[in-house]
Amino acid sequence: MVSVKLVKSVIGTKSSHRACVRGLGLRRLNHTVLVEDTPAVRGMINKVYYLVKCEA
Secondary structure, X not given: XXXXXXXXXXXXXXXXXXXXXXXXXOOOOOOEEEEOOOHHHHHHHHHOOOOEEEEO
């Protein structure tokens, strides 16, 4: 499992990046979720690396 926290606002970002944030289950600033560590999730985290903070 990986803990992902939204640390920067999605306002002004690309729509595909906003979709990745929503796909990870993040709804608001400083919201933290636990997601499974799969290649698909890793790819989503890598795409929006500048918006989230990740801990294994």
